[in-house]
Amino acid sequence: MAENFSIEATDEGDLTTVALGGYLDAHTAPEFEATLQERIDAGRVRIVVDCGALEYISSAGLGVFMGFIEDLRDAGGDLKISGLIPKVREVFELLGFDALFEIYDDRAAAAGSFASAAAG
Amino acid sequence: MDVLEQTFTLHVPSSTKNLVMIRDFVNRVAEQAGLEESNRSKIELAVDEACCNVIEHAYGNDVSKEITVRATFDGDAVRISVIDSGAGFAPDEVPQEELRELIRQRRTGGLGMRLIKTLMDEVRYEIEPGRRNELHMVKKVRQG
Numbered sequence: 175m176a177e178n179f180s181i182e183a184t185d186e187g188d189l190t191t192v193a194l195g196g197y198l199d200a201h202t203a204p205e206f207e208a209t210l211q212e213r214i215d216a217g218r219v220r221i222v223v224d225c226g227a228l229e230y231i232s233s234a235g236l237g238v239f240m241g242f243i244e245d246l247r248d249a250g251g252d253l254k255i256s257g258l259i260p261k262v263r264e265v266f267e268l269l270g271f272d273a274l275f276e277i278y279d280d281r282a283a284a285a286g287s288f289a290s291a292a293a294g
Numbered sequence: 295m296d297v298l299e300q301t302f303t304l305h306v307p308s309s310t311k312n313l314v315m316i317r318d319f320v321n322r323v324a325e326q327a328g329l330e331e332s333n334r335s336k337i338e339l340a341v342d343e344a345c346c347n348v349i350e351h352a353y354g355n356d357v358s359k360e361i362t363v364r365a366t367f368d369g370d371a372v373r374i375s376v377i378d379s380g381a382g383f384a385p386d387e388v389p390q391e392e393l394r395e396l397i398r399q400r401r402t403g404g405l406g407m408r409l410i411k412t413l414m415d416e417v418r419y420e421i422e423p424g425r426r427n428e429l430h431m432v433k434k435v436r437q438g
Contacts, residue, residue, distance in 0.1 A: 237402035
């Protein structure tokens with residue numbers, strides 16, 4: 175069973191990108207939550223979660239997205255999602271996350287949406 | 295073609311560490327049953343959600359407890375039962391709040407049961423708190 179989970183957070187300008195890979199379930203979600211919390215505690219409120227290498231998500235993983243979004247938006251930021259493979263996107267859509275989160279095809283488009291929001 | 299009914303059983307300690315093994319187990323049984331990948335993924339996720347509920351709510355993260363996952367298939371369907379002996383609950387009394395409301399309340403859970411009902415064709419609970427709680431889920435091999 176070559177299952178794993180990877181996470182990497184990168185700050186660039188005022189944007190933080192969190193790249194997820196592998197399997198995000200109840201066992202690995204705490205690591206995702208801790209990483210996001212750490213960046214938010216450091217004052218980072220514009221976040222792109224790049225799911226391009228994410229192969230699996232359960233509701234424990236989705237719960238992490240739910241837990242932070244309101245506070246980020248209240249602070250003038252947002253959490254945007256990019257790169258969902260069809261199987262993972264289906265889970266987001268089954269629960270209606272696509273109506274409440276901005277979801278982009280790739281990381282650049284998600285990052286660009288912050289830039290255009292700032293310009294507008 | 296008639297398919298002989300076959301049953302597979304997995305007993306694992308109640309820990310999120312074992313979700314990988316549980317998913318792998320149900321995925322392989324569903325593969326033997328002839329389910330295509332999209333339906334195997336649905337079963338895998340539904341069973342993951344069911345076991346997470348047991349780990350967190352029925353057993354309160356006590357890893358000394360055991361979860362049983364029983365998977366049966368014949369030509370018509372894959373039937374999965376997730377069995378525990380922990381604290382039971384009243385399935386009909388679990389509030390099913392809208393996602394927007396859960397988010398507004400900064401809640402991070404509450405979606406597992408909804409996912410299970412969406413992913414599987416039939417879902418049924420048998421609850422005897424502290425003795426034996428069973429969640430039975432069915433995925434039909436041929437839809438329609």
